[in-house]
Structures are given as structure tokens and as C-alpha cells.
Amino acid sequence: MRTTIDNLFMLCRAHLYGTDRPDGGNYEDEIDFETLKKMIQENSLSAFLYKPLKEYNDQKKTIQDEVMSDYGSYIQAVMFRELSKNYGIKKLCTEAESRGIRLVFFKGIILADLYPQYAERTSADSDILVSEEQKEAAEQLLIESGYEKNLEHSKIHVQVYYNKKLSHTVELHTRLWEDYTGPRIDILDKMKLSCPETDIRITACGIEVNTLGHEKHLVYQLFHIIKHFSLEGIGIRYLIDTTLFVNRYFKDIDFNLFWKHIEMLGYTKFVEAFFKICIDELKMNDKVFENHTITLDHSVEDLKTDLLNVGISKEKRAGWQIMGAMESYFTGEAKAPKAGIRRKLAMVFPSLDALPKTYLYARKHPILLPIAWVHRAIKYLIRRKDHKDEFFSVGEKIDVGDRRISLMDELGLLNND
Structure with a gap:
């Protein structure tokens, strides 16, 4: 008997390769659609798996016709948005070429081009790399093309623009690794994953674009x-x-x-x-x-x-709540404490190296570290008061962070040398 997980991977293989189904193409077991649907949505695979799910239902007839019809209508709308985004990218590329602006695409359409149909890979935005020297010209191009800057979500090295008409978000990068810093970022910087000498030109989703060399793109991925x-x-x-x-x-x-x-x-x-x-x-x-x-x-x-x-x-749709606590471990700036009470305490009272960069004053003046701990606690209490149902309790946050660090440790991602 296949589990829901097995069925999910089986449907993925079926769509990618057209084979790997039991009994020469017939589905042997009934799929728990409600459980599978939730897993598909959480993994952003709704458009990708519509076709094999419809094929399954054509054989088994276990999913109500109106449910599949609604699913199909939803997928049509989703894929239409992807086509609209693609149109926006094509226009940007054409205009950038005419202005001599060198745009380098990564992720996004480069990966979507690999799918059976590119619109099956839905994405929230398009990532484009531009040099510091051409950043201003690229931003002007976006503004003149109907994109408005999202100041709230923009960073030093990533400018976020949104085109309401096309439902298209562009993240304009001047660094592949955004604003992150640390030992691992220094290593990436030395690898020069993108530069005119090693970048390549390919056709992705019907558009000729510049992108990273394949080995470098895989490292970046x-x-x-x-x-x-x-x-x-x-x-x-x-x-x-x-x-x-x-x-x-x-x-x-x-x-x-x-x-x-x-x-x-x-x-x-x-x-x-x-x-x-x-x-x-x-x-x-x-x-x-x-x-x-x-x-x-x-x-x-x-x-x-x-x-x-x-x-x-x-988990409460609030994984972002521990991002600040995890960042220093990801970048290699901080060493994670060994398992046990010290690791759990570190989630509440982080060391200077592990302290989120929003508390820069304490990083510059270590004597202020206890004040940063209190500051952090007050911010948490204020936010949790307004969003209690969405926020982790202190105990939950500690447990979630500890599980994340444990798994990172198991997979060799912690700087504990």
C-alpha cells in the first residue's frame, strides 16, 4: 500500500517521465486526495501536478467532478499569471538590450524552462542581477515599465519592484547573496559565480537571457x-x-x-x-x-x-519568527552550542555572534548585549500581543529553533570546527 508521500513522488515522476505508474500506467491504489491536496499546496505544486492528478481521476473516478473542475479553473488562473509575468520579463529584456543594460537572470525562468510547461512552475518573483554601475539605469527602466518600488521589502543589495497590471514582482540584485555577510559569504564572493567572462546566454521560456554558467548556477542553487x-x-x-x-x-x-x-x-x-x-x-x-x-x-x-x-x-505559518536566530549559523558567523540546555538558552540569550543584526548597537558595543536581550524580549511581547494565534510561545520558539539547529548539525551545516 502506497503512502501519501509515495503517491506524491509517484505523481511527480509520472508527470516528468510519463512512466513509473503501477500496472503499465494504471493507478493501483486509491489516493487520499484531501491529505495529498494539502501536501501539494504546501509544496507549491498545484499547477505542476494538475495533469497527473486529472489522469489519475480519469481512471479511478474517486475525486468529485466539481472538485476537479474547480481545481482546473484555479490552475488556469495561476498559469495565466505566469504567462503574464513572462510577458513582463520579455519586455524588460528587449528594453534593457536597447539601453545597453546587462541583466543576468537566475532561478525563476531559468528553472521554469526545465518543466514540461514553464507555467507549471509558479513563482512569487523574478530575480535579476545587475552591476552596481547599472543599478540606477535598471531601476529607471523598471519605473518606466510600470513597476513601483516596494520600499518596505527592499534591502541594500536587493531592490523590490511590483507591476500591479502584470502581477509581477522583480527583485533587482546587486549581489547574489542579498545583504548576508559572514565567512561563508566571503567564500561565495571569491568564487565569482557571476561575471561577464563566465556567464552564458541561453533561451529560457522563449526569451534569450544572460545567466550564470551551469556549474556556478548549481552552486548558487x-x-x-x-x-x-x-x-x-x-x-x-x-x-x-x-x-x-x-x-x-x-x-x-x-x-x-x-x-x-x-x-x-x-x-x-x-x-x-x-x-x-x-x-x-x-x-x-x-x-x-x-x-x-x-x-x-x-x-x-x-x-x-x-x-x-x-x-x-x-507551524502557525510563522517560520520567519526564527529566521533572525538562525542567520548567524547559516552564514558561519556563530558556532551553535552543543545539544542540551545551553542550546535552548542560546535561543533566548544569543551570543554576540548569534545576535540578529537588527541589534547592531550591541554588536558594536558588547557591553550592551543584556540590553539587546531585553529589547528583543519587549519586541516579541508587543508583536505576540497583536498576533497571538500566529506567534510561537517562548517554549515553542525554543523547541522549533532547537530542532532546526539539530537537523543542521546532522547535515554538517554548522560551523563547529
Whole structure:
């Protein structure tokens, strides 16, 4: 008997490869649609899995016709929004070329192009890299193209713009790693993942664009995946993205160099576990491990479970509440305390290295650290008063943070050398 998790991966394989269904294409077991639907929504796979689910229901007739009809109408609307975003990107690219502005695309349409239909990979925004020298010109282009700046969500190195007419958000980066700093970010900076000499030009979703070289894009993807995994958790769509990218560009990726870069970043054990799930569940090319000595010495089930549950994001829908506490561990600035009471206390009374950067005054003047602890507690109490149902209690926050750190430790992502 297949579990809901098994059925989810089976539907993914069915859509990607058109095979891997029992009895030569017939679905043997009935799918628990309500449970599966929730898992699909949490993993942002609604558009991607509509076709195999409809195929399943055409055979089994276990999902009510009106339910499938409503699902289909919803997917049509979702995919139309993706087509609208694509139109916006095409216009931006054309105008940027005419103005001599060099835009470099990453994630987004580069990954969407790998899917059976690009609109099946829904996304919240489009990520574009531009040089500091051309940042002002790129922002002016966005404004003249109907985009308005979102000051609240913009950062030093990421300017956020939104086009209401196209329902399209653009994140204009001057650094691939946003505003993050720390030892791991310094290593990434030295790798020069994007520069005119190594960037390439490809056609993605019908648009000719500049993007990172394939090996460098894969390194970036793993950085991005590990960022979200460390700070809040990720879903299985990242498995699909990575599997499709590796299978499409395998011959163009120097995996000896890739593993060297991954080791420099301290990501080896995580990437081994992540790749193993991609291979076992989604048929990623297993030659990624050729000439690489595997260091993983435990089961990948904890990671798989975390991926399927989208980390902590569905716990009160407030995974962002521990992002500040996790950031210093992700960037390699702070060492996590060993398991036990010290680790739990560190969530409430972080060290200077682990203190969120919003308390910069304490980082500059260590004597003010106790004041930062009190400041942090007051901010928490005020926010929780207004959003009590959405906020973790102190105990919940400690437990959630401890579980996240434990899993990061298991996967070799903590700077504990």
C-alpha cells in the first residue's frame, strides 16, 4: 500500500517521465486526495501536478467532478499569471538590450524552462542581477515599465519592484547573496559565480537571457536551498528544480569543480543527502557521485520528512519568527552550542555572534548585549500581543529553533570546527 508521500513522488515522476505508474500506467491504489491536496499546496505544486492528478481521476473516478473542475479553473488562473509575468520579463529584456543594460537572470525562468510547461512552475518573483554601475539605469527602466518600488521589502543589495497590471514582482540584485555577510559569504564572493567572462546566454521560456554558467548556477542553487532550509525550511519543489537542472545540463557541469566548491562552503553532507533523495525519488542522474567519496553516514529520512513538511513553515505559518536566530549559523558567523540546555538558552540569550543584526548597537558595543536581550524580549511581547494565534510561545520558539539547529548539525551545516 502506497503512502501519501509515495503517491506524491509517484505523481511527480509520472508527470516528468510519463512512466513509473503501477500496472503499465494504471493507478493501483486509491489516493487520499484531501491529505495529498494539502501536501501539494504546501509544496507549491498545484499547477505542476494538475495533469497527473486529472489522469489519475480519469481512471479511478474517486475525486468529485466539481472538485476537479474547480481545481482546473484555479490552475488556469495561476498559469495565466505566469504567462503574464513572462510577458513582463520579455519586455524588460528587449528594453534593457536597447539601453545597453546587462541583466543576468537566475532561478525563476531559468528553472521554469526545465518543466514540461514553464507555467507549471509558479513563482512569487523574478530575480535579476545587475552591476552596481547599472543599478540606477535598471531601476529607471523598471519605473518606466510600470513597476513601483516596494520600499518596505527592499534591502541594500536587493531592490523590490511590483507591476500591479502584470502581477509581477522583480527583485533587482546587486549581489547574489542579498545583504548576508559572514565567512561563508566571503567564500561565495571569491568564487565569482557571476561575471561577464563566465556567464552564458541561453533561451529560457522563449526569451534569450544572460545567466550564470551551469556549474556556478548549481552552486548558487544549493546556497539558496540551504539558506531557506537553515532559516525556515524548504519544500520538495527544490528537489524537482535540482533534478531537472542536473539532468538537463549534466554534460555541461564540471562536477569535480562543483564538489570542490561545495566542500569549501561546508555543504558536502547536506548536498549528498539532498542528491540521494533526488536520485531515489525523482530519477536524477546518479553519476553526480562519480569520482566523489561520499561522507554521508546516516539515513536521509529526517531530511526527507522535513522537506515534505516544508520545514517549520506550516507551524502557525510563522517560520520567519526564527529566521533572525538562525542567520548567524547559516552564514558561519556563530558556532551553535552543543545539544542540551545551553542550546535552548542560546535561543533566548544569543551570543554576540548569534545576535540578529537588527541589534547592531550591541554588536558594536558588547557591553550592551543584556540590553539587546531585553529589547528583543519587549519586541516579541508587543508583536505576540497583536498576533497571538500566529506567534510561537517562548517554549515553542525554543523547541522549533532547537530542532532546526539539530537537523543542521546532522547535515554538517554548522560551523563547529
